Amino acid sequence: MSNGRVVILIAVMAAVTALLRFLPFWLLGGKRKTPEYIAYLGKVLPYAIMGMLVVYCLRGITPLVWPHGLPELLAAAAVAALHLWRRNTLLSIAGGTVCYMILIQFVFR
Amino acid sequence: MNRNLLRAVILKTIPVMTGYVALGMGFGILLVSSGYGIGWALAMSVFIYAGSMQYLGVSLIANGASVISTALATLMVNARHLFYGISMIEKYKEAGKLKPYLIFALTDETYSLVCNDNGVEGSDPHFYYFLISLFDQIYWITGTLIGAWLGENLNFNTTGIDFAMTALFVTVFVEQWLTSKNHVPAVLGVAITVACLVLFGSELFLIPSMALILLSLSLGRKMLDKEAAEHE
Numbered sequence: 001m002s003n004g005r006v007v008i009l010i011a012v013m014a015a016v017t018a019l020l021r022f023l024p025f026w027l028l029g030g031k032r033k034t035p036e037y038i039a040y041l042g043k044v045l046p047y048a049i050m051g052m053l054v055v056y057c058l059r060g061i062t063p064l065v066w067p068h069g070l071p072e073l074l075a076a077a078a079v080a081a082l083h084l085w086r087r088n089t090l091l092s093i094a095g096g097t098v099c100y101m102i103l104i105q106f107v108f109r
Numbered sequence: 110m111n112r113n114l115l116r117a118v119i120l121k122t123i124p125v126m127t128g129y130v131a132l133g134m135g136f137g138i139l140l141v142s143s144g145y146g147i148g149w150a151l152a153m154s155v156f157i158y159a160g161s162m163q164y165l166g167v168s169l170i171a172n173g174a175s176v177i178s179t180a181l182a183t184l185m186v187n188a189r190h191l192f193y194g195i196s197m198i199e200k201y202k203e204a205g206k207l208k209p210y211l212i213f214a215l216t217d218e219t220y221s222l223v224c225n226d227n228g229v230e231g232s233d234p235h236f237y238y239f240l241i242s243l244f245d246q247i248y249w250i251t252g253t254l255i256g257a258w259l260g261e262n263l264n265f266n267t268t269g270i271d272f273a274m275t276a277l278f279v280t281v282f283v284e285q286w287l288t289s290k291n292h293v294p295a296v297l298g299v300a301i302t303v304a305c306l307v308l309f310g311s312e313l314f315l316i317p318s319m320a321l322i323l324l325s326l327s328l329g330r331k332m333l334d335k336e337a338a339e340h341e
Contacts, residue, residue, distance in 0.1 A: 001173050006149065009179050013166050014156040016183035017190070021212050024194030029202065040334055041326065042196020044294040046221070048322045049189045050282045051298025052315075053161070056186075057275035059311040075272060079279040087287075089280055090127030096276035097135070101269035 067108045075100035114232045118240040121226070125218045126248045128277055129160075133252020134259065135273035136163050141260030142267045143171040150257040154250045159216060162186050164274050185315045193220040200224075204235040211235070214242035216249075221281065293333060297325055 028038065058076065061069030079096030086092075137150045145167075153163050165186055169179050193215050200223070201211050219242050226241075228234030260267070286295060301321045305314040326333065 001170065005173075006145070006170055008176060009170055009174065010149075010153055010156065010166070012176055012179045013153075013159075013162060013169075013183050016180050017157055017159045017162060017187050018213060020184070020187045020190040021194055021215050024191055025198060025201070025208075025212055028195065029198050037327075037330070038195050039199075040330055041192060041323075042224075044326050044333055045189075045192045045196070045322075046224070047285055047289060047292075047294035048298030048301075048326060049192065050278060050285055051295045052302040052318055052322060053189075053278045054275070054282050055299055055302035055306060055318075056315065057161075057278055059306055059314070071269075072272075072275070076275060076279050079276045080283050083280050083283040084287075087284070088127075089124045089284075090131055092280040092283075093128060093131050093273055093276040096279070097131075097270065097273045100272035100276075101266075104269045105266055 071100060071103040071108045075103060111232055114229050114237060114240070117229045118237065118244060121222060122241055122244045122248070125222060125245050128218060128280070129245060129248040130252035130255070132160055132273050132277055133249045133254075134256030135270050136160070136167070137253045137256020137258070138260040138267050138270055139164065139167050139256075141257050143167050145170065147254065147257040147261065150253045151250065154246075154253040158214065158246055158249065159187055159190075160218075160249070160277070161274055164271055188315075188319055189217075190215065193217075193224075196224060201235070201238070204238070207235050207239040211238055211242055214246055216245065217281070219245045291333065293329070294326060297329075298322055301325065 054076075058069070058072050061072050063069050075096050078099045079092050082095045083089075083092040133154065136154070137147075140150045140153070141147070153166060157163055157166065162183055165182060166179075169182060174182070194212065197212075197215065197220070201208055204211055222241055222245075223238050226238075228237045282295065286292060289295070302314065302318040305318040305321065308314070309317055
């Protein structure tokens with residue numbers, strides 16, 4: 001791909017991301033008080049969205065076909081276990097990622 | 110600048126620093142391993158500044174995606190930012206000159222830090238949020254540059270490094286689980302998304318998932334809002 005096209009794709013990603021971040025402030029950011037319903041969504045949505053993102057990240061696994069998503073599920077379980085054990089974000093992320101790399105590079109080749 | 114404020118910001122952002130440096134490194138390594146150098150990595154982390162989107166962006170760029178599909182993918186992956194914005198309208202209302210940057214830099218992690226924080230006594234809360242946002246982006250850029258440098262100078266098999274993104278979200282999910290008493294929204298998020306993934310397939314499931322999550326949380330408001338109030 002030419003450099004010009006890469007610049008365009010990066011600009012598109014940047015513009016759409018910024019649009020999504022600014023839109024609520026433009027549409028709902030008047031001087032009036034935020035509606036209670038919106039405030040409620042702001043409170044409960046982050047939990048649901050994080051669950052959605054975990055599944056989104058694991059969307060590529062194939063439960064019915066070898067390796068049955070085992071590398072991803074084992075590594076995700078390792079992340080959760082590490083986090084329950086030490087509650088150290090860096091340790092959980094780094095440990096889980098290394099675990100996954102070992103699993104797919106050496107164990108489930 | 111007030112030293113207490115700076116200290117508070119650094120202490121507050123340490124968890125994000127560790128996550129962002131690690132995740133930024135993963136992104137830098139990934140981009141370089143796809144054939145794009147450190148300058149591209151820097152440009153993406155400065156101008157896009159959205160972790161999971163940048164990971165996805167690597168594969169879009171590497172596969173020569175069209176402008177339309179890039180725009181749609183960004184829309185789907187980052188639609189959740191609409192919700193962050195919605196819940197920050199009140200908080201950022203009077204931010205003045207800092208407001209554009211505060212909104213631009215409202216990533217998942219920055220949101221998670223500022224959404225329940227009311228600032229430090231004796232200093233302007235908006236300046237405090239601004240510093241948190243700025244520090245977070247600096248961590249992200251630093252991680253990106255370290256990763257791109259490693260990718261260009263070290264030779265190792267990076268297959269699977271993109272799992273850093275999954276690991277980050279699992280970590281945040283577990284952390285949220287531990288700090289909240291009401292697990293219904295989290296369970297709904299997982300259950301609905303899995304159901305939509307099975308029903309619609311991995312290309313199309315994100316939009317119906319978001320719609321159904323929004324719908325179920327809206328319908329369940331009476332119950333969930335009451336429980337939330339009881340736990341506060």
